[in-house]
Amino acid sequence: MRTRFDVGCVIPMNDEGDIFRPGTVVFDETGIQYVGSPEACPAVAERTVAMPQGILLPGLLNGHNHAAMALMRGMADDSPLFEWLSHHVWPLEARLTPDDIYLGTLLASAEMIRSGTVGFADMYFAMDAVAAAVEKTGMRAWLARGLVGNEDPTGEKLAEAVAFCQAWAGKANGRLQTMLGPHAPYTCPPEYLARVAEAAKSHGLGIHIHLSESRDEMDQMATLYQKTPIQLAHDAGIFESRTLIAHGVYITADDLRWLEGIQGGVISCPVSNAKLGNGIMPYPLLKEAGIPVGLGSDGAASTNNLDMFLEMKMMAWVQKLSGHRPDAFRAMDALWAATRGTAQVLGYDGGVLAPGRPSDFIVLDGGRPHLTPEWDVVANVVYAASGADVRYVVVDGRILLDDGLITTFDEEAVAAEARKRQALLAKR
Numbered sequence: 001m002r003t004r005f006d007v008g009c010v011i012p013m014n015d016e017g018d019i020f021r022p023g024t025v026v027f028d029e030t031g032i033q034y035v036g037s038p039e040a041c042p043a044v045a046e047r048t049v050a051m052p053q054g055i056l057l058p059g060l061l062n063g064h065n066h067a068a069m070a071l072m073r074g075m076a077d078d079s080p081l082f083e084w085l086s087h088h089v090w091p092l093e094a095r096l097t098p099d100d101i102y103l104g105t106l107l108a109s110a111e112m113i114r115s116g117t118v119g120f121a122d123m124y125f126a127m128d129a130v131a132a133a134v135e136k137t138g139m140r141a142w143l144a145r146g147l148v149g150n151e152d153p154t155g156e157k158l159a160e161a162v163a164f165c166q167a168w169a170g171k172a173n174g175r176l177q178t179m180l181g182p183h184a185p186y187t188c189p190p191e192y193l194a195r196v197a198e199a200a201k202s203h204g205l206g207i208h209i210h211l212s213e214s215r216d217e218m219d220q221m222a223t224l225y226q227k228t229p230i231q232l233a234h235d236a237g238i239f240e241s242r243t244l245i246a247h248g249v250y251i252t253a254d255d256l257r258w259l260e261g262i263q264g265g266v267i268s269c270p271v272s273n274a275k276l277g278n279g280i281m282p283y284p285l286l287k288e289a290g291i292p293v294g295l296g297s298d299g300a301a302s303t304n305n306l307d308m309f310l311e312m313k314m315m316a317w318v319q320k321l322s323g324h325r326p327d328a329f330r331a332m333d334a335l336w337a338a339t340r341g342t343a344q345v346l347g348y349d350g351g352v353l354a355p356g357r358p359s360d361f362i363v364l365d366g367g368r369p370h371l372t373p374e375w376d377v378v379a380n381v382v383y384a385a386s387g388a389d390v391r392y393v394v395v396d397g398r399i400l401l402d403d404g405l406i407t408t409f410d411e412e413a414v415a416a417e418a419r420k421r422q423a424l425l426a427k428r
């Protein structure tokens with residue numbers, strides 16, 4: 001169905017830096033047909049949505065998530081990392097069923113759709129359940145089964161992960177893409193990383209991995225292998241395939257030689273990095289080196305909230321703090337990271353609105369007091385808006401949030417079920 005949105009402002013995030021005010025977007029399931037001013041729009045549409053105060057922009061792409069961990073939101077919060085993982089997260093994960101993971105992914109998806117996220121990169125387990133949830137919600141996803149080398153001596157799980165990738169890649173009308181997910185160098189020894197790298201190369205798969213996230217990880221890798229996690233991954237052959245590096249907080253100038261020519265890039269998770277006390281990703285260093293940088297939330301168990309508007313604010317705040325200058329990182333840099341940056345890391349042609357591109361976009365209600373007046377619409381979107389301002393979400397030409405209502409599943413039933421499961425999981 002051909003649909004037309006007439007709004008107060010369109011920010012297409014194109015290379016020309018256009019902003020159309022007022023603006024019109026026309027799309028269908030095959031992609032965007034028109035972006036520009038309403039007068040020049042030739043297309044006739046079957047449905048027209050008019051929102052004179054609406055701000056329309058590409059949907060946000062969450063480059064690093066463990067969606068099903070939404071079920072653990074707030075569990076044993078503020079505990080030291082290792083205690084939190086070993087006493088709380090891992091024992092509970094051992095008891096999660098595929099049904100729990102399906103439900104947790106739906107819960108996270110309700111939150112993500114409501115806050116303007118159109119797609120996410122996910123690493124978890126029972127990924128068939130995650131993929132089924134993504135099919136249902138209408139979102140896009142890049143899914144990787146998390147691999148822990150220490151628990152996979154025979155490579156059986158790696159083989160399962162490859163089979164998962166082959167079974168689901170391109171499904172749901174291409175909304176589903178798959179990757180391999182070696183968890184991190186402290187859970188996957190170098191020989192195992194090399195096996196994953198080999199499998200990725202021979203099957204043409206991308207890789208999603210946590211690297212250089214914490215001081216502890218840096219110290220451990222230095223002690224065990226006299227290498228940084230980036231060098232370790234490089235030497236194992238990981239970067240010979242497209243790689244999504246989650247976090248990258250401790251990447252140094254010395255690491256750049258290992259990252260030279262990398263396909264993919266780094267996904268910054270500033271709220272998680274701040275909350276766990278890890279530090280600040282060196283954005284200027286990566287930018288200078290031409291390495292794409294995107295934005296992600298990490299799982300709700302550590303980040304508590306999947307609102308990418310909060311991530312954009314936090315990214316801007318910490319980069320300004322780190323650079324000791326307000327212009328060290330601008331509102332547009334944050335919006336770029338959350339749209340085109342993540343798309344570049346994933347090798348996805350979305351994150352920008354132009355004819356022929358995927359019809360993935362969101363509309364905010366720009367008429368609210370905290371978004372008024374409008375001196376600078378990008379500053380309003382990044383510094384003043386929150387996910388709660390999102391009224392419409394369109395993914396692959398389908399309206400998933402229609403004037404504030406989720407159209408693809410019953411979010412209240414999902415929330416009610418999640419409360420029930422939480423009570424059971426707390427007891428089990």
Ligand SMILES: [Zn+2]
Nearest residue numbers: 210246298299
């Ligand atoms: Zn993570």
